[in-house]
Amino acid sequence: MQKELDIKIKDALSQDLQKGVPIFLKDGFNEIESLEEGSIIKLRNPAGKFVGKGYVGKQNKGIGWLLTKNEDEPIDTAFFHKKITAAIKQRADYYGNKDTTAFRVFNGEGDGIGGLTIDYFDEFYLISWYSEGIYSFKEMILEALETSVSFKGIYEKKRFDTKGQYLEDDDFVKGERGEFPLIVKENGQNFAIYLNDGAMVGVFLDQRDVRKKIRDTYSKGKNVLNTFSYTGAFSVFAAAGGATKTTSVDLAKRSLSKTTEQFEVNGIDPEKQDIIVMDVFDYFKYAKRKELAFDVVILDPPSFARSKKYTFSSSKDYTNLLKDAIAITEKNGVIVASTNNATFGMKKFKSFVDKAFNESNRKYTIEEEFSLPSDFSISPLFKEGNYLKVLFVRTK
Structure with missing residues (x-):
């Protein structure tokens, strides 16, 4: 069993922990250099009163996590x-x-x-x-x-x-x-x-409810564009929902074989779908030049991405991404705008949508909102944990 260390922390962190905030932020400590990964730490407020017990595990701005508010509960x-x-x-x-x-x-x-x-x-x-x-x-x-x-x-x-x-x-x-x-x-x-092949397994489970909604409500008879498509999961659900055609675009070369496989295991002929290995930003330019237009455009970019020609940060660049999508979305079409960036909330995300449509001189309505599905339990006092934000936006 790991050794337990007694540590006094700053008052702000102490108050957060008493409320039930689960993360230990670095700036709540007087010093962090001596804290070793995996150490169990008993945290005390400046007056020496016990406020919580957790472990040291460094993630981003956090230095560790609260495990219990019972001083005598062993971590075993x-x-x-x-x-x-x-x-x-x-x-x-x-x-x-x-x-x-x-x-x-x-x-x-x-x-x-x-x-x-x-x-x-x-x-x-x-x-x-x-x-x-x-x-x-x-x-x-x-x-x-x-x-x-x-x-x-x-x-x-x-x-x-x-x-x-x-x-x-x-x-x-x-x-x-x-x-x-x-x-x-x-x-x-x-x-x-694939549980045995690198960091990614083939699907992001947090988008389950969104995929179902796309299949059941938004796909029948529609021409669907899926950008940053990874293994084509949204495209599979769109095709299963009766889309006349899906187009999947991703820069990664493996996306072609992976998306083909996902169609095949669902009995969908990949030859009747478009699977394009291309930088999404270049594809937007191509689609605009060719005067292509889609009924449904799915935008689910990584929070941060870099290619040879472009650097994308969802906190800075999502508005411009939306403007690219608006330009090739039919009137009365739908943009499924999604982000997993935990550094901003739904209100900020909606402001990106509003700015993009205003600058494009287009009107819109938000028809659906999604966050994490029920199996992704969240702590109400750790808003960053509820990272997923998805909007179904109807274009006018």
């Missing part, structure tokens, strides 16, 4: 078991859904342990570690998971700087190795998943 296997079983109980409806066999089981601070996520893929589990600190609890957390669920196999992703020492064979941890692609279901559609 039993602690992790309690948190994981509570999270599993909350997802009982997901486990019983035969149409959806991929979902989030444990969502970091929303389920009481910041820096840790666990996803379920049809009897396989994927653990993601977001700091060296949380990774130091690996054996306890593995034992807690093993005693909470039955499984075929467990995989992991280290989503922190491993300083070149990340040498594990295909991320396999224990149980049986999967046969990939593993075919999972989401609202009746299929996805080809």
